[in-house]
Amino acid sequence: MTTIGFIGLGAMGLPMAQNLVARGFSVRGFDLRPAARAALATAGGSDAPSAAEATHGADAAVLMVVDAAQAEQILFTDGALAALAPGAMVLLMATCPPAAVAAIAARVVAAGFGFMDAPVSGGVVGATAASLTIMAAAPMETFATARPILDAMGGKVVHVGEAPGQGATAKAVNQLLCGAHLAVAAEALSLAERLGVDMHVMLDIVGGSAASSWMLGDRGPRMLEETPAVTSAVDIFVKDLGIVLEAGRGAKTALPLAALAHQLFLSVSGRGLGAADDSQVIRAYRNLQGHGG
Structure with a gap:
């Protein structure tokens, strides 16, 4: 497996695709932003003008x-699936409901x-x-076939199970802990x-x-900054904790801490700060306490 069509060259997707190029894979990338495609081309990949052209004849x-x-x-x-080579595979690495x-x-x-x-954890740094x-x-x-691709992007590759959705379930549990840890760190500070x-x-x-x-060690220092650099946005946790709650509803499992954390992130996003660094969930507490932020 050598040719990869990579769709989604965002803050995490672009470096992931660049790492694949560095490991010797032939990567054609598509993103709605021309600058992202150009950055991949500069790294040795190829700029595809559409999703279907990115995956045309690709192995994955x-x-x-x-x-x-x-x-x-x-x-x-958009035709990305039909454009793949016969017998090729799709690796869905975004965070989605199981x-x-x-x-x-x-x-x-x-x-x-x-x-x-195959969802991932580790953020832009990872x-x-x-x-x-x-x-x-x-x-x-x-x-086993996809392992070389995964190893090119990850330091810890875990086979969760054979059924689709089990990876997404593991990611939901991970995000529940991340979101709750981040919210309680903000509450303490x-x-x-x-x-x-x-x-x-x-x-x-x-x-x-x-x-x-x-989460405290990574996000805590940024909670003390007025406008920290964005490594993961508030709206990502609005989405991910929403997925956690959806999974809980489906399993008829009560998740009160996840629900509260979701509301805190949602309150910050609702004030127009959804694109801010997720450490700024601390602003929810400052607002509750009546001193802005």
Whole structure:
């Protein structure tokens, strides 16, 4: 497997595609933004003017798109699936609801192609460093065939199971923890701020204690900045925690902490800050406490 059509050259997709190029794969990339396609071409890939031209004759299509609806549009309406080489496979690496992933997989397999459900965790930093955690679900034969592609983008590749949607389920559990950790870190730091404790001192204390978490260590410093650089947007957690809650409803499982975290991110997005760094969920608390932000 050497030729890959890569759809979705966003903040994570572009470095993922560039890492594939660096590992010797022939990559044709498509994105609605010409600048993103040009960046891939500069790295040694090819600029495709459409999704179907990106996947034409390719051995695999990698989709790092916004959501399941966009994946369906690209595969079944825009012609990306039909353009693939016979027997090729689709790797859906976006975060999508498990039920939607299973439905897409059924259509892909019925058309004679392989399918892998392979969402990722690690953000822009992990995508750039090729150190993503990849949660892959596919029959073992498909997984083994796709392993070189996954290894080119990830530092931890886990075979979750053989059924489509199992990777998406694992990602939902991961995002529940990430979103809740981030929201409670913001709550703790906002309390310190309200009580007049030096925020940098407080972060140093909790960051080196049993209270610490990866999200606190990574996002905490950015909560102290007025306009931090964006590594993952508020609206990503609005979407991902929405997927978590959808999965919970489907399983009739109560997820009160996920629901509260979702509301906090949603409140920040509703104030026009959806594109801000997700550390700015702390602004939800500042607003609740009546001192803006």
